[in-house]
Amino acid sequence: MKEQQLLKSFNRLSPDKQNRILDASIKEFSEHGYQIASMNRVVDSAGIAKGSLFNYFNTKSSLFIYIYGLALENVKDYLRTVKDKTKEDSFFIRLEKIMLAGVAFIQDHPRLSRIYFRMLYTTDSPHSKEILPELRKLSGGYLTEIIQDGINRNELDKNLDIEKTVFILDSVLNRFLKVSHESQNTINAKHWVESLCRIFKNGMAYK
Amino acid sequence: MKEQQLLKSFNRLSPDKQNRILDASIKEFSEHGYQIASMNRVVDSAGIAKGSLFNYFNTKSSLFIYIYGLALENVKDYLRTVKDKTKEDSFFIRLEKIMLAGVAFIQDHPRLSRIYFRMLYTTDSPHSKEILPELRKLSGGYLTEIIQDGINRNELDKNLDIEKTVFILDSVLNRFLKVSHESQNTINAKHWVESLCRIFKNGMAYK
DNA sequence: ATAAATATTGACCGGGTGGTCAAATTAAGA
DNA sequence: TCTTAATTTGACCACCCGGTCAATATTTAT
Numbered sequence: 001m002k003e004q005q006l007l008k009s010f011n012r013l014s015p016d017k018q019n020r021i022l023d024a025s026i027k028e029f030s031e032h033g034y035q036i037a038s039m040n041r042v043v044d045s046a047g048i049a050k051g052s053l054f055n056y057f058n059t060k061s062s063l064f065i066y067i068y069g070l071a072l073e074n075v076k077d078y079l080r081t082v083k084d085k086t087k088e089d090s091f092f093i094r095l096e097k098i099m100l101a102g103v104a105f106i107q108d109h110p111r112l113s114r115i116y117f118r119m120l121y122t123t124d125s126p127h128s129k130e131i132l133p134e135l136r137k138l139s140g141g142y143l144t145e146i147i148q149d150g151i152n153r154n155e156l157d158k159n160l161d162i163e164k165t166v167f168i169l170d171s172v173l174n175r176f177l178k179v180s181h182e183s184q185n186t187i188n189a190k191h192w193v194e195s196l197c198r199i200f201k202n203g204m205a206y207k
Numbered sequence: 208m209k210e211q212q213l214l215k216s217f218n219r220l221s222p223d224k225q226n227r228i229l230d231a232s233i234k235e236f237s238e239h240g241y242q243i244a245s246m247n248r249v250v251d252s253a254g255i256a257k258g259s260l261f262n263y264f265n266t267k268s269s270l271f272i273y274i275y276g277l278a279l280e281n282v283k284d285y286l287r288t289v290k291d292k293t294k295e296d297s298f299f300i301r302l303e304k305i306m307l308a309g310v311a312f313i314q315d316h317p318r319l320s321r322i323y324f325r326m327l328y329t330t331d332s333p334h335s336k337e338i339l340p341e342l343r344k345l346s347g348g349y350l351t352e353i354i355q356d357g358i359n360r361n362e363l364d365k366n367l368d369i370e371k372t373v374f375i376l377d378s379v380l381n382r383f384l385k386v387s388h389e390s391q392n393t394i395n396a397k398h399w400v401e402s403l404c405r406i407f408k409n410g411m412a413y414k
Numbered sequence: 415a416t417a418a419a420t421a422t423t424g425a426c427c428g429g430g431t432g433g434t435c436a437a438a439t440t441a442a443g444a
Numbered sequence: 445t446c447t448t449a450a451t452t453t454g455a456c457c458a459c460c461c462g463g464t465c466a467a468t469a470t471t472t473a474t
Contacts, residue, residue, distance in 0.1 A: 033331070038460080049423040050424070051422065051464080052421080054462085055421080055422080060462065060463090121329065122329055154413050156411050158413070160411060161402045161405075164402040165406060167379070168379050168406060170382075172379065175377075176374075195368045198368075199410075200375075200411050201410050202410045202412060203406075204357075204372060205299075205362070205408045207364055245431075246433085247430080257432095257453080257454070258435080258453055259451080262452080
């Protein structure tokens with residue numbers, strides 16, 4: 001409601017101008033994080049006056065919230081899409097596909113990914129104290145569903161501690177995506193994903 | 208060599224003054240990270256003049272490097288100690304003890320831990336581009352040794368892909384410690400560690 | 415064509431930054 | 445004790461920040 005009101009002026013802008021502003025903002029926040037990001041650089045890079053930017057978005061914080069919302073939307077879309085597309089796959093195949101789709105997402109949206117990762121790994125951003133638990137809950141709930149599917153289909157150990165299994169998968173998945181984001185293309189993603197999932201499946205103990 | 212020269216003036220200070228300065232600096236960097244940390248707040252909190260601080264440490268960057276060095280020393284000590292103390296334990300017991308020792312370390316050194324985590328999860332700090340790979344190599348080498356021990360003793364699968372096993376353990380360990388740092392004492396560390404290690408050991412697949 | 419409403423601008427504000435340095439204070443040597 | 449050397453100080457500098465707002469330019473309505 002109120003946000004709509006605040007953004008009315010921005011939404012009335014020509015698509016070209018909107019895009020220039022969004023592009024400049026995404027660039028700035030992804031490269032510098034919230035605190036170090038500079039509104040001056042954003043207006044320079046977007047080619048508008050400072051007063052205009054503060055007219056469209058009243059504060060630096062609310063501009064960031066808006067941009068973060070975009071990033072989150074994109075991430076959610078990717079999660080939903082890959083979950084639907086792999087409904088018929090067995091658990092570990094599904095997990096492999098989810099990981100590889102994540103790598104592809106990062107290649108397609110490196111700057112939005114960066115903003116997402118910053119939210120996950122720093123407390124730099126406004127409301128991060130409230131947002132971080134929500135993000136954890138999001139990815140936790142996502143993995144919980146997929147693990148439960150695997151148990152129901154007798155592909156996973158029915159005595160698994162789901163909470164801890166989620167924790168392991170979430171930790172490794174996030175770290176893997178972070179590495180793939182930092183060192184683009186220098187690793188063989190498919191081989192890595194297969195190896196990691198094989199260990200998840202069989203464990204590490206002597207057989 | 209050169210660093211020794213630069214720090215001569217600082218090292219000549221009374222222990223009390225040194226401690227006040229170190230304490231103030233550790234507080235500032237752990238709470239705010241490098242970029243947002245304020246030299247003005249450090250001098251206020253340490254009760255010295257601004258010029259003095261810049262006399263002891265020429266720049267903000269070199270003060271940070273010094274503080275970071277302290278944090279790293281402490282972390283290395285902890286790693287070395289727990290490795291030696293668990294030499295006789297079987298792999299998974301050893302892993303449990305390492306994780307719990309990490310939790311204890313964080314409780315004993317919350318501010319140094321915070322500085323260490325910031326280095327691990329942000330690119331906020333000077334030289335972080337070079338330091339981060341070194342840190343990865345450090346923890347990677349550490350885990351590699353311990354895994355190799357486990358294989359040699361026929362406790363771990365001899366066909367394990369060591370590199371990927373290290374990756375999994377490192378990801379989960381770091382994330383676990385980070386969580387334990389953020390939510391002090393609200394989780395049952397011992398129970399978590401046991402559950403996580405059981406999954407590492409046996410895998411997730413239906414049995 | 416004119417008036418009213420709207421959108422855009424950038425100079426300006428108070429405040430904080432890392433860093434400097436001449437002057438004042440303290441310590442050391444003769 | 446007097447002089448010299450070393451240390452400590454904080455006012456000051458140039459710069460950048462997020463944010464404001466009167467003045468200007470542009471659209472819209474009549």
